[in-house]
Amino acid sequence: QEVTFGHGANPGNPRFVAAEKWAELFKACSSDATVNVAPSATMGDDAEMLTSAQAGVIQVTANSQGAMSQIVPEVGLLGLPFLFKDLPTAWKVLDGDVGKMIDERSQEAGLKVLGFWDNGIRQVTHVSKNVPEPADIKGMKIRTPPDELRLAIFEALGTSPAPLAFSELPSALQAGVFDGQENPLTNIYSSKIHEITPFITLTNHAYEATPVLAGLSWWEGLDDATKQCALDATAEAGKMQRQLSFEADEKLKPMMEKEGVTFVEADRQAYVDATASVYDTYAERYPDLVKALREAAGQSSGSGEGSSSGEAPQASGDGAPAQ
Amino acid sequence: MTGQATDGLPDQHGETPRGVPRFVEYVIRAIDFVGCAICAGTLAFLFAAILINVILRYLFGTGIVWAYEIHALLLPWLVAGGVTIASTRGRHIAVTLMPAMVSGWARYAVYVAVHLAVIAISVEVVLSSQPILRASQFQSLASLGIKQVWGYASIPAAFGVMALVSALELLRLILGGREAAPDPSTESLS
Amino acid sequence: MTGFMIAAFFVLIALAVPIAHAMVGGAAVALLLEGRTLAVLAQRLYTPTQSFPMLAIPFFIMAGSLMMSGKFGVYLVNIARFAVGRFRGGLGQVSIIGSVMFGGVSGSAVADASALGNALIPVQKKEGYSGGFAAAINSASSTVAVLIPPSIPLILFGLVANTSIIDLFVAGILPGLMLGIGMCTAVWWVARKRNLPRSPLEGGFQTMKKQLLVATPALMMPVFIIGTLRFGIATPTEVSVMAVAYALLVAGLIYRDLTLAMLWRTCVETGLMTGAVMLIIMGSSVLQWVLTAEQVPQNLANWVEITFAEPWMVILALNVVMLVVGAFLDLPAAVLLLGPIFVVIAQTIGLDVVQLGLMMVVNLAIGLYTPPVGTTLFISAAIARVGIWEVTRSLLPFYLVAILVLALISYVPALTIY
Ligand code: NA
Ligand code: NA
Numbered sequence: 001q002e003v004t005f006g007h008g009a010n011p012g013n014p015r016f017v018a019a020e021k022w023a024e025l026f027k028a029c030s031s032d033a034t035v036n037v038a039p040s041a042t043m044g045d046d047a048e049m050l051t052s053a054q055a056g057v058i059q060v061t062a063n064s065q066g067a068m069s070q071i072v073p074e075v076g077l078l079g080l081p082f083l084f085k086d087l088p089t090a091w092k093v094l095d096g097d098v099g100k101m102i103d104e105r106s107q108e109a110g111l112k113v114l115g116f117w118d119n120g121i122r123q124v125t126h127v128s129k130n131v132p133e134p135a136d137i138k139g140m141k142i143r144t145p146p147d148e149l150r151l152a153i154f155e156a157l158g159t160s161p162a163p164l165a166f167s168e169l170p171s172a173l174q175a176g177v178f179d180g181q182e183n184p185l186t187n188i189y190s191s192k193i194h195e196i197t198p199f200i201t202l203t204n205h206a207y208e209a210t211p212v213l214a215g216l217s218w219w220e221g222l223d224d225a226t227k228q229c230a231l232d233a234t235a236e237a238g239k240m241q242r243q244l245s246f247e248a249d250e251k252l253k254p255m256m257e258k259e260g261v262t263f264v265e266a267d268r269q270a271y272v273d274a275t276a277s278v279y280d281t282y283a284e285r286y287p288d289l290v291k292a293l294r295e296a297a298g299q300s301s302g303s304g305e306g307s308s309s310g311e312a313p314q315a316s317g318d319g320a321p322a323q
Numbered sequence: 324m325t326g327q328a329t330d331g332l333p334d335q336h337g338e339t340p341r342g343v344p345r346f347v348e349y350v351i352r353a354i355d356f357v358g359c360a361i362c363a364g365t366l367a368f369l370f371a372a373i374l375i376n377v378i379l380r381y382l383f384g385t386g387i388v389w390a391y392e393i394h395a396l397l398l399p400w401l402v403a404g405g406v407t408i409a410s411t412r413g414r415h416i417a418v419t420l421m422p423a424m425v426s427g428w429a430r431y432a433v434y435v436a437v438h439l440a441v442i443a444i445s446v447e448v449v450l451s452s453q454p455i456l457r458a459s460q461f462q463s464l465a466s467l468g469i470k471q472v473w474g475y476a477s478i479p480a481a482f483g484v485m486a487l488v489s490a491l492e493l494l495r496l497i498l499g500g501r502e503a504a505p506d507p508s509t510e511s512l513s
Numbered sequence: 514m515t516g517f518m519i520a521a522f523f524v525l526i527a528l529a530v531p532i533a534h535a536m537v538g539g540a541a542v543a544l545l546l547e548g549r550t551l552a553v554l555a556q557r558l559y560t561p562t563q564s565f566p567m568l569a570i571p572f573f574i575m576a577g578s579l580m581m582s583g584k585f586g587v588y589l590v591n592i593a594r595f596a597v598g599r600f601r602g603g604l605g606q607v608s609i610i611g612s613v614m615f616g617g618v619s620g621s622a623v624a625d626a627s628a629l630g631n632a633l634i635p636v637q638k639k640e641g642y643s644g645g646f647a648a649a650i651n652s653a654s655s656t657v658a659v660l661i662p663p664s665i666p667l668i669l670f671g672l673v674a675n676t677s678i679i680d681l682f683v684a685g686i687l688p689g690l691m692l693g694i695g696m697c698t699a700v701w702w703v704a705r706k707r708n709l710p711r712s713p714l715e716g717g718f719q720t721m722k723k724q725l726l727v728a729t730p731a732l733m734m735p736v737f738i739i740g741t742l743r744f745g746i747a748t749p750t751e752v753s754v755m756a757v758a759y760a761l762l763v764a765g766l767i768y769r770d771l772t773l774a775m776l777w778r779t780c781v782e783t784g785l786m787t788g789a790v791m792l793i794i795m796g797s798s799v800l801q802w803v804l805t806a807e808q809v810p811q812n813l814a815n816w817v818e819i820t821f822a823e824p825w826m827v828i829l830a831l832n833v834v835m836l837v838v839g840a841f842l843d844l845p846a847a848v849l850l851l852g853p854i855f856v857v858i859a860q861t862i863g864l865d866v867v868q869l870g871l872m873m874v875v876n877l878a879i880g881l882y883t884p885p886v887g888t889t890l891f892i893s894a895a896i897a898r899v900g901i902w903e904v905t906r907s908l909l910p911f912y913l914v915a916i917l918v919l920a921l922i923s924y925v926p927a928l929t930i931y
Contacts, residue, residue: 042805044560047462051471054458055552070471071461109461141380146392146465162386163466164748165565171677172748177380362784363777366571373568373754377747391565399562401571402795405788408781415531416789416843418886422529433529440530444538452555477562478555485534 003035006043006052007062013186014248015062015210018117018241022060022212025233030226053215054110060215060230062117065208066145072105074289077282079206081153081275082268084297087121087246090207093296101289102211112219115234117210118245120184124205125197127179130264132201134158134274143169143181149282150182153205156275166191173197184208185252186245194261203266205275212238344498347491354488355411361404365397388466395464396474403481410488413505422504431504435496438489445486449479515807518543522800532846536796543803557799561791565750566672570620571787572753573663577619578779579760580731581628584768588728589614590632594714595721597697602704603712604637605646606697609654613693616661617735618760620668621786622844622881626655626889630896638897640710646703648897649882649907652889653915654696656878659844660689662738663756666848666877668749669794670870673852678749679742680867684929686739688875688922695914703910730763790845797849804854814857824862828923831855832876839880843888847877868929872922879915882908 005023009015016039023035043049043058046067052058069076084090093099094116103113124131124142131137138158144150146163154161164172172178173196180197182205188194212234219227253263283290376390409415422433455475462471496503522539526532537554544551561567593610597603608629615625630651637647659666662682671678703709714720737759741752765771804810821827838847852873859869882890884905894904922928 036806038806043802044556047471047563048556048560051455051458051462052553052556054461055454055550055556057454057550057553057556066465070463070465110458146388148388148466151388151466160380160386162380163388163391165391168565168748168750171679174677175679175742175748177748359777359781359784362787363780366575366780366783369568370572370754370757373751374758377751377755394565394568395563398568399559401784402562402788402791405784405786406792407788408785409789409792412785414785414789415533416793416846417529417531418526418841419529420885421527436528437530440525440528440538441534444530444534444541447541447551448537448554448558451551451553454550454552455555455559474562475555475559478559 001033003033003060004038004043004058005035005060005062006038006049006058008039008041008046008049008064009062010040010190013190014241014244015117015119017244018237019062021237021240022062022233025236026229029229029232033226050111050213053213053218056215056217058215059218060114060212062210062212064119064210066147068106068211068213069147071109071111072102074105074286075102075209075211076147076149077286077289077293078209079147079149080282080290080293081156081205081278082272083293084207087118087207087242089297090209091116091118091242093293094209096296098289098292098296101292106213107216110216112214112216114212114214114230115238117212117234117238117241119208119210120186120245120249121204122182122184122206122208123188124182124201124203124266125180125188125193126199126201127173127176127197128199130199130201130262131203132264132266134267134270141177141179143172143178149278150206152278152281153275154182156278157271158274169193170196182206185249185256189252189256194256194259198259198261199264200256200261201264201266203271204268205266205271210241344495344503347495347498351411351488351491354484355408358404358407358411358484361400362408365401365404369394369397369401389464392464392466395471396467396469399474399477403477403484406481407484407488410485428501431496431501434504435493438493438496441489442486442493445482445489448482449486452479452482515543515804515809517546518800518803526841531792532843533792533796536793536800540799540803549806553802554799557802558795560798561794564672566668566678566748567791567794569663569668569678569750569753570665570790571783572750572757573620573665573668574624574786575779575783576663576734576753576756576760577621577624578782579757579764580618580734581615581624582775582779584770585618585728585731585763586628586632588724589731590629591714591724592721592728592732594712595718599711599713600701601711602700602709604633604640605642605650605700605704605709607712608633608637608650609657609693609696609700612654612657613661613689614732616658616664616689617738618731619658620663620665622656622658622878623888623892625658626651626892627896629655630893634893634896640712642709643707643907644897644899645903645907646707648890648893648899648904649911650696650700651896652882652887652893652904653908653911654693655889655893656881657689657692657696659874659878660685660692660871662686662735663753664874665790666844666874667870669845669848670852670873673849674856674866674870676866676870681870682739682742682749683931684867684871685874687928688871688918691918691921691928692875692915695918696911699910699914703907727767730767731760734759793843793846794849797846800850801853810854810857813854814861817858818861824864825924827858827862828864828872831858832872832919832923835873835876836879836883839877840883841886842880843886844874844877844881847880848873865926865930868922868926871929872919875915875919875922879912879919882911 005019007015007019019037023037026035027033044052046064049061050063050067050071053061065075065078106113134157140159142154142159142161143164144154144161151161372390372393376387380386422430456472459471459475463469518539521542522535525535525538589611593607597606597610600606611629612625619625634647634651638644662685664685667681667685668678671681738752738756741747817827821830855869881887884901894901
């Protein structure tokens with residue numbers, strides 16, 4: 001059988017490397033399979049690839065949290081502000097019960113979660129200044145993806161967030177429609193956004209996963225051995241991908257500094273306090289999940305307490321992901 | 324791009340005949356009107372949404388969240404409406420070299436073949452869109468919460484209408500005989 | 514499988530099946546032969562409709578249509594007449610200057626060809642121009658509209674090449690003016706040989722002065738478009754919407770000829786053009802999926818890299834391919850079909866994407882007035898009531914000018930990259 005594995009990353013991106021690794025691993029343990037890896041969104045963008053996987057046009061896709069949350073809204077909650085204190089915490093949560101719960105919800109929509117890879121942690125870029133304190137970011141015109149939660153975060157911070165398609169982002173920034181935007185460093189670097197917005201504040205404000213998903217109808221037609229093979233391949237390639245993704249972030253900083261970028265660490269605690277209200281809003285809508293996420297992420301979530309007080313012990317003041 | 328502007332309804336088939344051909348004519352005109360209404364409605368809505376959003380951003384530093392998302396639903400329907408009018412008025416972009424070179428029965432045969440091919444291809448698209456329609460029921464727009472299936476439905480709708488219009492034209496060709504084949508020089512091309 | 518797909522595509526095209534259907538049909542053949550699911554057809558057809566930048570197409574069509582359905586068209590011809598009417602073959606040059614000015618409100622050569630052709634070809638014939646020559650001027654000069662911003666083919670190229678539409682728009686101005694000047698020279702040269710009259714504007718400056726004042730708002734449209742883009746007021750899609758608002762204001766407040774009937778006609782015409790153009794864009798998205806799945810662009814790029822030793826040879830080869838394809842295919846369809854492949858090839862020889870875009874549009878615009886299939890050629894011949902071949906003979910000097918400009922664009926990067 002031929003398995004088409006689609007993703008949107010270009011050569012050099014950790015996701016690209018991991019997809020190749022996945023193909024290699026899957027072929028090794030599933031003798032009769034050939035894997036056709038389709039990179040660079042050649043099979044469509046993330047949302048399309050999800051539909052394609054559901055409809056059986058492709059079999060597997062390394063996708064994005066944003067696109068997936070349009071099908072399984074709960075996934076979007078992984079992007080709650082300052083949820084995970086570092087990447088390893090995020091990985092532990094995704095590989096645990098929260099990941100299982102997301103898988104169950106996905107299967108109702110015709111998708112099987114094979115595992116979670118990484119998409120880094122998001123930072124704020126600005127055309128003319130750094131924004132280490134929440135007071136600095138007030139009034140900023142900032143582009144966000146069309147994601148309700150992300151909009152809520154930046155509204156809580158007193159900015160004017162507006163969603164725009166990523167494809168229009170560079171020209172909109174160049175045109176001065178926005179003061180800046182927010183993305184993981186790898187995205188910023190690969191689309192050269194740092195050349196237009198050379199002031200990057202390391203806010204680490206939201207985590208993003210790269211869910212690896214299979215079409216459920218294809219998945220259910222596999223024998224148990226092949227299923228295990230696919231799951232193992234995803235986990236194995238994922239280990240490497242997470243490592244690469246983390247290293248890429250670290251390597252990018254000096255490279256971007258050489259290209260004229262000014263990095264500043266954000267005052268994490270002040271930002272945590274300023275976005276506490278977002279948790280209250282979402283806790284009303286998804287009480288169980290928000291509670292589970294906060295517990296799993298190592299935050300306490302006692303009633304009446306805002307996220308700020310809950311997270312205080314973990315916040316080290318250093319927002320960078322700890323190894 | 325498309326042929327020159329023509330106002331009003333299709334007239335390349337000469338005066339309206341009686342009986343069944345006349346009925347065909349009325350159905351085509353009705354389809355044409357629905358297409359026009361969809362175009363006008365979607366254009367007006369998109370225009371207003373984007374313009375208001377620009378004004379809001381400039382004067383008040385805010386924006387309508389869904390203004391950048393509503394096109395995902397309305398542009399496909401604008402296209403479906405436009406494609407409908409292009410079909411009823413015979414204004415699809417095509418290379419009409421062959422019908423221009425031949426005449427008589429040969430031209431008649433070419434038009435019959437074209438409509439048969441359009442029907443076959445359009446029906447193929449309608450049928451093959453079913454898995455996508457099913458899948459897109461699970462997908463919704465981020466800020467509006469509207470299911471993507473409402474946008475995807477424009478594809479089978481547009482191709483369904485194109486198959487229907489071609490079937491009606493075919494009916495007109497069969498009933499009207501050789502004379503019913505349009506003159507390719509009045510048919511607006513490419 | 515690609516071979517079968519291309520064969521099926523051309524058989525269907527030759528039969529006069531709409532190009533979009535031919536693309537879908539060809540792709541379906543390839544998918545069936547490979548045992549892939551056909552669900553990809555509907556999905557890829559849908560993809561282009563999800564693009565926000567694509568929205569600029571209907572709104573730029575609409576803005577041009579609103580401007581031209583009002584009194585602006587008459588004023589525009591008179592202003593052009595005042596500027597160049599006094600030269601030999603003045604009325605022919607009016608067509609060209611008119612096209613340059615018209616290009617600023619319209620993104621499509623076809624709209625230009627039918628609007629200016631209907632206004633000028635009958636008058637030119639009355640003044641002694643042969644039908645063939647009048648149609649030739651109109652079919653060639655109207656293509657300037659796709660170089661002066663806004664431009665639908667440049668938007669499409671920007672989307673397939675993932676490059677800045679603003680940069681493309683700005684880069685289009687100079688080639689557009691070069692074509693305009695070159696074509697004016699061609700007309701002047703033919704007019705001298707055929708002893709065609711001068712046609713100065715009656716009433717001279719007095720007539721022009723009044724109309725210039727009223728026509729200025731419409732003439733300012735390209736300045737408005739480039740200005741808003743360059744100075745960061747908005748993105749291309751938003752600018753297209755603002756251009757419609759601007760056209761509505763001009764028609765409502767200055768020309769005072771805005772009616773509900775006219776609005777309805779504009780919406781219908783815009784919808785029709787959008788539908789016809791978008792359907793091809795959607796069809797080529799299907800075709801592209803199959804080509805990419807088979808890695809055709811990459812293989813072709815590799816082949817070109819091995820076969821042609823020097824970059825200038827590659828550029829020549831690209832141009833020859835485009836001239837051949839353009840002879841048969843419509844401009845937007847050809848941009849969409851060749852764009853993604855050529856971008857890959859351009860990267861291997863270090864050709865700038867913006868330069869490639871202008872090279873493609875200048876080249877494929879020639880296809881609009883080459884037989885056997887050329888839209889502005891057909892429209893102009895129909896208005897002038899002459900045969901295609903008669904027009905083609907008169908087009909020879911214009912082909913020369915266009916090829917010269919194309920050669921400059923292809924080999925002098927400074928003309929498109931600043
Ligand atoms: Na133009
Ligand atoms: Na041609």
